[in-house]
Amino acid sequence: MSQAQVRLAGLLFRYRLKVVFAESCTAGLASALLAEVPGISSQHCGGMVVYRIETKQQYLGISAELLAKHDAVSERIAREMAERVLQRTPEADFAASVTGHLGPNAPEGMDGLVFIATASRENPVGTIAAAFHCLPHEDRVARQKAAAAEVLKRLADQIETLAGR
Numbered sequence: 001m002s003q004a005q006v007r008l009a010g011l012l013f014r015y016r017l018k019v020v021f022a023e024s025c026t027a028g029l030a031s032a033l034l035a036e037v038p039g040i041s042s043q044h045c046g047g048m049v050v051y052r053i054e055t056k057q058q059y060l061g062i063s064a065e066l067l068a069k070h071d072a073v074s075e076r077i078a079r080e081m082a083e084r085v086l087q088r089t090p091e092a093d094f095a096a097s098v099t100g101h102l103g104p105n106a107p108e109g110m111d112g113l114v115f116i117a118t119a120s121r122e123n124p125v126g127t128i129a130a131a132f133h134c135l136p137h138e139d140r141v142a143r144q145k146a147a148a149a150e151v152l153k154r155l156a157d158q159i160e161t162l163a164g165r
Contacts, residue, residue: 004152005033011156012043015163019155020092021047022060022085024072025100025114029148045092048085060084073099075129078115083127086119095119096155102134102143112136114147118158128158 012019021031031047034040050056053072057064062080070076081097089095100114101107117129132150134143 001036002033002149002152004149004156005037008034008152008156008159009037009040009043011159011163012040015159016043017093017159017163018043018045018091019094019096020045020085020089021151022050022081022095022097023047023148023151024050024056024081024098025102026098026144026148026151027051029144030096030098030151033148033152045089050081056081060088073101073110073113073115075115075117075131078117078129079119079127082117082119082129086121093121094155094159096151098147098151100132100134100147102147103140112143114150116147116151116154118155120158120162123162128154130154 023030028047028049034044048059050059053067056062060081061084078097078099082095086092086095097117101110103111112134114132116132117127119127134146
């Protein structure tokens with residue numbers, strides 16, 4: 001098990017928090033990595049894999065206009081994904097989302113670009129989103145693993161920040 005998995009699980013157990021995921025380019029891998037931790041089902045609500053634009057619209061309710069204006073791979077859409085999956089999962093305290101271009105056929109200049117967002121029910125205006133770049137020489141699966149690990153890390157960072165107050 002990775003340090004990211006153990007760290008996040010430890011925080012969820014310690015603070016008795018629950019988490020939910022909305023994943024695009026990682027196709028549920030962040031959720032699956034957390035699910036490897038024994039006993040995590042008490043803290044892990046689940047997740048949505050919203051790989052396609054239409055699925056983002058149907059599962060999360062993100063409008064076609066917003067997706068067209070900001071692109072499905074953007075900071076704004078990552079924020080929307082995290083906030084909306086949290087809204088749809090009443091028992092969750094935190095949410096994390098990820099969207100990106102991990103190849104093949106990424107648009108020019110966007111290969112390896114990923115946006116990750118984390119949201120908290122306690123502090124809904126505190127949704128944090130940031131860009132993350134996967135290494136260009138890695139294959140798609142290696143990039144998915146790197147992005148999923150980064151999702152777990154950033155979620156743990158936000159939990160530490162908010163719970164440690």
